Amino acid sequence: MKRFFRRFIEKFIEGIFFLSSSVTTLTVLLIVVFLFREGMGVFNKTPIEEGFAIALNKNNSVKEISSLDMKNIFDQNITNWKTLGGNNDSIILFRIDDISNYFTDEQLGDSLQYVPKCISSLVDSLTGIIAFIPEKYIDKHFAGRKLPMDKISVGKFLSGKEWFPTAQPASQLGVLPLILGTLWVSLMAILIALPLGLATAIYMAEIASEKVRRILKPLIELLAGIPSVVYGFFGLIVIVPLIQKVFDLPVGETGLAGSIVLGIMALPTIITISEDAIRTTPRAMKEASLALGANKWQTIARVIIPYSMSGITAAAILGIGRAIGETMAVLMVTGNAAVIPHTILEPVRTIPATIAAELGEAPQGGLHYEALFALGCILFILTMATNLLVEYISKKRKYNKQ
Amino acid sequence: MAEGEKISSNKMLKQAIAFNLFRILSFSVVAILIIILSFITIKGFRAISWEFLTAMPEDGMTKGGIYPAIIGTFYLIAGSMLFAFPIGVLSAIYINEYAKDGFFKRFVKLMTNNLAGIPSIVFGLFGMSLFVNTLGFGDSILAGSLTLGLLTLPVVIRTTEEALKAVDHSFRLGSYALGATKLQTIRRVVLPMSLPNIITGLILSIGRVSGETAPILFTVAAYFLPKLPTSIFDQVMALPYHLYVISTSGTNIEESRPIAYGTALVLIAIVLIVNLLANGLRRYFGNKVKMN
The missing domain is CATH 1.10.3720.10 (MetI-like)
Structure with missing residues (x-):
C-alpha cells in the first residue's frame, strides 16, 4: 500500500514537471493566436473610420477613390475631380462639423432630427461635393451616392508606401x-x-x-x-x-x-x-x-x-x-x-x-x-x-x- | 635559400599585422564598453544621493528622486521571478531528467529557443492582449510581472538545464544503486549539487528583467505616479521606462537630464552587481554556467 502510494506521488510530480515543460510551447502558441487574432482584424475593414461613410453627388462620375487619393483630397492636394477622371468640377470638402456653415440651428431642428434631410439636400445641390459623414445620417431617402470603399488587402498593406494611421478620413496603412x-x-x-x-x-x-x-x-x-x-x-x-x-x-x-x-x-x-x-x-x-x-x-x-x-x-x-x-x-x-x-x-x-x-x-x-x-x-x-x-x-x- | 627566407619573413609579417589588427579591434570593443560605462557613471554620479534614491519625483520629474521607480522595478522583478523561477526549474528538470530523447524533447527545446527569440515588443503586445484586455487585469503589476516572467522563462530553463547537465551521471547511478527512486535522487542528489548554478541563472535573469522596457510599456508602466502601489492590480513606475520617458518626452528634457543620468546609473549598477554576483558565484563553486 505504502509502495503504491509512493509510486503514485512520483507519477503525480512527474506530471507537474511535464506540465511546466509545456508552458513555453503553450506560450508560443498563445502568442501566435492572440497576435494574429487581433492583427488579422485589419483586413476585414475599410480604411474609413468605423461608423462613417463617404458620399458624393449622384451625378459625379468618379466610381471609386483609393485611400491615398482620399488623403490627397482632404489635404487639398487634389482640388479638381478631373484629376481623378471625373468631370471638370472643383472639389468641395464637407465634414460633418461644417454643417453649421450651411444651415442654421433652426433648420437642423432642436434635437438635430433634420440633419439627414439637410445633408441629403446639400449633397444633391453641390455637384462637386465630397462628404465625410456619420453613416447614421444616410437614410433611404438620401439623394447622394455613398461611395463604396475597398477593404484593406494584405497586398496593399504590405506594399503601401504611406503610413498615416490617424489620417482623416481614411487611414493610410502602408507598411x-x-x-x-x-x-x-x-x-x-x-x-x-x-x-x-x-x-x-x-x-x-x-x-x-x-x-x-x-x-x-x-x-x-x-x-x-x-x-x-x-x-x-x-x-x-x-x-x-x-x-x-x-x-x-x-x-x-x-x-x-x-x-x-x-x-x-x-x-x-x-x-x-x-x-x-x-x-x-x-x-x-x-x-x-x-x-x-x-x-x-x-x-x-x-x-x-x-x-x-x-x-x-x-x-x-x-x-x-x-x-x-x-x-x-x-x-x-x-x-x-x-x-x-x-x-x-x-x-x-x-x-x-x-x-x-x-x-x-x-x-x-x-x-x-x-x-x-x-x-x-x-x-x-x-x-x-x-x-x-x-x-x-x-x-x-x-x-x-x- | 634567400627566396625561402623572404617567404618566411613575409609570412611572419602578415601574421604580425593580422594579429595586431585583431588585438586592436578586440580592445576597441572593450573600449566601447568602458566609454559607455564611464560616461554614465561620471555623469550619473553627480545626481545620485540618498535623497535621489528615496524621494518621490516632483515638478514634472525635473526634481526629486526615483524612489517609486526603484520600488516598482523591485516588485516587477519579484513578481516575474515568482512566476518564471518555479516553472522554469521544473520544466528544465523534466527536459533533462525525465524526457526521453525523441520528438517531444526536441520539440520542447525548439519552442524554448523560439520563445527566446521573440522580440520583447511582441511580448508587450501579447501581454496587453491577453493579460490586460482578455483576462481583465488592466495595467497592473500582475500583468507586467506575468509578461516579464514569460519573457525570461527561456533564460531560466536554459541555465537550469546547463546546471543539471553539469551533475555527473555517476551520482545518479550511485543514488539509484542505494535504492532511491528517481524523485528522491533528483531531490537529494541532483538539485543540491546543481543549486549554485541554478541560483546563478536566477541572478542573471533578474538582470535581464530589471532592464526590459518594451514588455512593460503597455502592461504596467506608469508615466508619473508619485505613490507606492498597494495591490498587485496597481500600476507602478519602473526604472527603464522612467529613463525612456524623461530622456525623450518629458516636459523639460534639459532640466530632467541629471535625473536621467542618475536613473541610467542605477540601472547600470543593477546590471553590474548582478554580473559580479553571478561571476563570483560561478568562480566560488568552480562550475561553469553559460550565459544566455
Missing part, C-alpha cells in the same frame, strides 16, 4: 517604409558589428592568452547585460549629436545612429556564437595545417575560418534577428519618420519602434490598434524565420561533423 526601415537599419548594424565581432571572436579563441581571455569574456557578457534603454540613452546623448556635427545635418536622429547603437548591441551575440563556432574546429585539423608549415595566421585564415563559416553565418543571422526586434534603443535614436529611406543619414522608422510609439494612443479594437498588431505579426514572422534559419544551419553543421 513598406517600416519594413524597409527595419531591414535597412538592421543590415547596416550587422555590417558594422560583423568585422568588429568576428575579429574579437578570433582573437579570443585563437590569439589571446588564457589570462586575457578571462578578462575579456566577462566584459563581453557585461556588454550583453546593459539594458537597451541605456544604450538608447547613450545613443541619444552621445552618438546623435556626434552624427549631427560630423555630417552637418539638421537632425542627428538618423538611420546611421540606429545602426551604430544596434551594432554595439549585436556585438555580444556575434562574438559569443562565432567564438563557440571557432572553438569547435578539431585540433587535428589545426595541427595538420601547422605541420605542413603554415604559421598560425595562415591556419586561422585558411583552415579555421572556412571550417567555422556556417557557425559564423549563424551568428550573423542571429544578430540580424536580434536587431530587427530591438525596440527601445532604435525608438530613441532613429528619428521615427515613416518614409522610405534613401540614404543612411535620414530619419527612419522601424516596426518595433512604431508599435512602441503608437500603441499607447491607439484606441483598443480600432483600425489603428489592429494595424499595430498586424505589424507585430510581421515582426514575429521575420524573427521566427531568422530563428529557424539559424536552427537549420546549426543542425546541418552538426550533421556534417558526424
Whole structure:
C-alpha cells in the first residue's frame, strides 16, 4: 500500500514537471493566436473610420477613390475631380462639423432630427461635393451616392508606401517604409558589428592568452547585460549629436545612429556564437595545417575560418534577428519618420519602434490598434524565420561533423 | 635559400599585422564598453544621493528622486521571478531528467529557443492582449510581472538545464544503486549539487528583467505616479521606462537630464552587481554556467 502510494506521488510530480515543460510551447502558441487574432482584424475593414461613410453627388462620375487619393483630397492636394477622371468640377470638402456653415440651428431642428434631410439636400445641390459623414445620417431617402470603399488587402498593406494611421478620413496603412526601415537599419548594424565581432571572436579563441581571455569574456557578457534603454540613452546623448556635427545635418536622429547603437548591441551575440563556432574546429585539423608549415595566421585564415563559416553565418543571422526586434534603443535614436529611406543619414522608422510609439494612443479594437498588431505579426514572422534559419544551419553543421 | 627566407619573413609579417589588427579591434570593443560605462557613471554620479534614491519625483520629474521607480522595478522583478523561477526549474528538470530523447524533447527545446527569440515588443503586445484586455487585469503589476516572467522563462530553463547537465551521471547511478527512486535522487542528489548554478541563472535573469522596457510599456508602466502601489492590480513606475520617458518626452528634457543620468546609473549598477554576483558565484563553486 505504502509502495503504491509512493509510486503514485512520483507519477503525480512527474506530471507537474511535464506540465511546466509545456508552458513555453503553450506560450508560443498563445502568442501566435492572440497576435494574429487581433492583427488579422485589419483586413476585414475599410480604411474609413468605423461608423462613417463617404458620399458624393449622384451625378459625379468618379466610381471609386483609393485611400491615398482620399488623403490627397482632404489635404487639398487634389482640388479638381478631373484629376481623378471625373468631370471638370472643383472639389468641395464637407465634414460633418461644417454643417453649421450651411444651415442654421433652426433648420437642423432642436434635437438635430433634420440633419439627414439637410445633408441629403446639400449633397444633391453641390455637384462637386465630397462628404465625410456619420453613416447614421444616410437614410433611404438620401439623394447622394455613398461611395463604396475597398477593404484593406494584405497586398496593399504590405506594399503601401504611406503610413498615416490617424489620417482623416481614411487611414493610410502602408507598411513598406517600416519594413524597409527595419531591414535597412538592421543590415547596416550587422555590417558594422560583423568585422568588429568576428575579429574579437578570433582573437579570443585563437590569439589571446588564457589570462586575457578571462578578462575579456566577462566584459563581453557585461556588454550583453546593459539594458537597451541605456544604450538608447547613450545613443541619444552621445552618438546623435556626434552624427549631427560630423555630417552637418539638421537632425542627428538618423538611420546611421540606429545602426551604430544596434551594432554595439549585436556585438555580444556575434562574438559569443562565432567564438563557440571557432572553438569547435578539431585540433587535428589545426595541427595538420601547422605541420605542413603554415604559421598560425595562415591556419586561422585558411583552415579555421572556412571550417567555422556556417557557425559564423549563424551568428550573423542571429544578430540580424536580434536587431530587427530591438525596440527601445532604435525608438530613441532613429528619428521615427515613416518614409522610405534613401540614404543612411535620414530619419527612419522601424516596426518595433512604431508599435512602441503608437500603441499607447491607439484606441483598443480600432483600425489603428489592429494595424499595430498586424505589424507585430510581421515582426514575429521575420524573427521566427531568422530563428529557424539559424536552427537549420546549426543542425546541418552538426550533421556534417558526424 | 634567400627566396625561402623572404617567404618566411613575409609570412611572419602578415601574421604580425593580422594579429595586431585583431588585438586592436578586440580592445576597441572593450573600449566601447568602458566609454559607455564611464560616461554614465561620471555623469550619473553627480545626481545620485540618498535623497535621489528615496524621494518621490516632483515638478514634472525635473526634481526629486526615483524612489517609486526603484520600488516598482523591485516588485516587477519579484513578481516575474515568482512566476518564471518555479516553472522554469521544473520544466528544465523534466527536459533533462525525465524526457526521453525523441520528438517531444526536441520539440520542447525548439519552442524554448523560439520563445527566446521573440522580440520583447511582441511580448508587450501579447501581454496587453491577453493579460490586460482578455483576462481583465488592466495595467497592473500582475500583468507586467506575468509578461516579464514569460519573457525570461527561456533564460531560466536554459541555465537550469546547463546546471543539471553539469551533475555527473555517476551520482545518479550511485543514488539509484542505494535504492532511491528517481524523485528522491533528483531531490537529494541532483538539485543540491546543481543549486549554485541554478541560483546563478536566477541572478542573471533578474538582470535581464530589471532592464526590459518594451514588455512593460503597455502592461504596467506608469508615466508619473508619485505613490507606492498597494495591490498587485496597481500600476507602478519602473526604472527603464522612467529613463525612456524623461530622456525623450518629458516636459523639460534639459532640466530632467541629471535625473536621467542618475536613473541610467542605477540601472547600470543593477546590471553590474548582478554580473559580479553571478561571476563570483560561478568562480566560488568552480562550475561553469553559460550565459544566455
